[in-house]
Amino acid sequence: MIPFRFLHAADLHVDSPFRGLQVLPDKLKGEVQESTFAAWDNLVRLAIRAKVDFVVISGDLYDGRDRSLKAQWRLQRGMEQLQDKQIPVYIIHGNHDPLHREVKWEWPSNVTVFPTDKPQAVIVPNKNASPVAVICGMSYADMAVYENLAAMYPSRPARNAVQAWNGLSPDEECTVYADSVEESTHRSQQSVAANELFRIGLLHGTVDGSAEHDPYAPCSKRELVEKGYDYWALGHIHKREVLHESPYIVYPGNTQGRHVKETGAKGCYLVNVNELGDVNLQFETLDTVRWRQEQIDVSGISSLQSIMQLLDEKMAAWKGEEGERLTLIRVELTGRTPLYASLQQESFPEQWREAWQAQELDHASYEEVSGILWPIALRISCTPDIDIEQWEATDSFPGDLIRIASQAQQHDTAREALIQEALETLLQQPRLRNWLASQSSETQEEWVREAMLLAVEWLQSGVKRP
Numbered sequence: 001m002i003p004f005r006f007l008h009a010a011d012l013h014v015d016s017p018f019r020g021l022q023v024l025p026d027k028l029k030g031e032v033q034e035s036t037f038a039a040w041d042n043l044v045r046l047a048i049r050a051k052v053d054f055v056v057i058s059g060d061l062y063d064g065r066d067r068s069l070k071a072q073w074r075l076q077r078g079m080e081q082l083q084d085k086q087i088p089v090y091i092i093h094g095n096h097d098p099l100h101r102e103v104k105w106e107w108p109s110n111v112t113v114f115p116t117d118k119p120q121a122v123i124v125p126n127k128n129a130s131p132v133a134v135i136c137g138m139s140y141a142d143m144a145v146y147e148n149l150a151a152m153y154p155s156r157p158a159r160n161a162v163q164a165w166n167g168l169s170p171d172e173e174c175t176v177y178a179d180s181v182e183e184s185t186h187r188s189q190q191s192v193a194a195n196e197l198f199r200i201g202l203l204h205g206t207v208d209g210s211a212e213h214d215p216y217a218p219c220s221k222r223e224l225v226e227k228g229y230d231y232w233a234l235g236h237i238h239k240r241e242v243l244h245e246s247p248y249i250v251y252p253g254n255t256q257g258r259h260v261k262e263t264g265a266k267g268c269y270l271v272n273v274n275e276l277g278d279v280n281l282q283f284e285t286l287d288t289v290r291w292r293q294e295q296i297d298v299s300g301i302s303s304l305q306s307i308m309q310l311l312d313e314k315m316a317a318w319k320g321e322e323g324e325r326l327t328l329i330r331v332e333l334t335g336r337t338p339l340y341a342s343l344q345q346e347s348f349p350e351q352w353r354e355a356w357q358a359q360e361l362d363h364a365s366y367e368e369v370s371g372i373l374w375p376i377a378l379r380i381s382c383t384p385d386i387d388i389e390q391w392e393a394t395d396s397f398p399g400d401l402i403r404i405a406s407q408a409q410q411h412d413t414a415r416e417a418l419i420q421e422a423l424e425t426l427l428q429q430p431r432l433r434n435w436l437a438s439q440s441s442e443t444q445e446e447w448v449r450e451a452m453l454l455a456v457e458w459l460q461s462g463v464k465r466p
């Protein structure tokens with residue numbers, strides 16, 4: 001086998017709208033909105049710098065079914081830069097950017113888009129025009145695909161493609177992309193054997209189900225292992241994961257995080273294949289804006305000032321870790337604390353957040369946003385410094401309160417009655433009434449719990465401990 005290297009990326013979601021970040025100052029908002037484009041530019045630069053033989057992209061290049069012109073134009077520009085360096089790109093489309101009838105976009109000749117009706121195989125040459133791999137892929141035609149597409153992939157992609165390459169007609173189970181075979185005359189003169197080719201499957205879909213994601217193109221890991229490919233280049237799940245080695249089954253994750261649940265470094269894999277067909281994976285970051293979620297345990301801390309100080313120390317340390325990249329962070333305070341009521345009452349989260357934000361903007365120069373660590377939220381998930389179980393067992397007013405609250409948490413009718421009674425005056429307002437009706441029972445349970453904790457803590461300051 002001839003050694004070669006390629007980039008495997010997926011889920012670029014170029015031109016993601018980043019709704020819900022309207023509250024950001026303009027210069028940060030601009031950086032965030034540009035980030036999916038910038039990650040693409042970084043991918044193109046990396047491919048050129050690493051001198052890869054080709055690039056594969058496993059779906060969701062665009063964020064929306066109706067690709068914006070701006071997104072198409074930026075992708076086009078990158079593809080042209082890759083073309084200048086003779087780097088081919090192999091693409092499938094996914095659930096966010098299906099290849100529907102209205103899509104009319106002419107890519108430069110280095111780009112191969114796999115069709116929607118059935119999988120196709122393409123023989124891929126390295127920089128010296130020697131065939132090194134066969135890639136098999138297929139695109140979505142619709143936004144929701146519930147069929148098992150993997151089942152349609154041929155189990156002998158190399159043999160089929162090689163037959164076509166060598167001028168023989170391929171088996172029925174898979175069509176071969178004719179362009180790659182015919183376009184270059186010096187290539188078609190080489191004869192090639194199937195066992196010399198590295199087999200890559202491009203698939204956008206869900207392996208072994210996952211409650212968090214739309215179950216598009218579901219299949220099992222076992223099924224992929226048994227198909228007889230060397231590398232499954234997957235897309236769809238935005239969290240990077242190597243599901244299997246030998247054969248490799250890989251989700252590279254998205255190239256740029258798009259909200260606070262998509263935390264940590266984002267990028268793609270640089271895949272090196274040696275003469276024995278052994279695979280070496282190297283993760284390369286591409287993101288320009290990073291998301292982070294952190295927890296701080298404040299139990300044992302006795303003043304708001306000390307909590308402030310601890311927050312500042314932690315933030316400074318995280319800022320150091322992130323370096324030059326704009327980072328958006330959500331911080332959560334946890335632990336049992338006597339400051340519970342103060343943290344709830346004194347709009348502590350808003351005050352701290354605003355103070356830190358002002359300081360970050362102060363340090364940033366006019367258009368420069370590098371190195372900013374921007375708190376988007378400070379969430380208080382602490383519990384008061386009281387022993388709920390001990391109180392609950394007592395014949396006291398706090399004991400009664402805890403028992404009523406736990407009844408209301410467990411039983412829908414009891415909770416509704418309690419909330420109706422407590423919010424009677426507010427419920428005169430039709431809009432508030434509608435809003436209340438739209439809240440989930442989990443949210444309402446949380447209200448009851450928080451109200452109970454707060455009330456018991458207030459009472460405790462005036463009542464003797466049991």
Ligand SMILES: [Mn+2]
Pocket residue numbers: 011013060096236237238
């Ligand atoms: Mn996606």
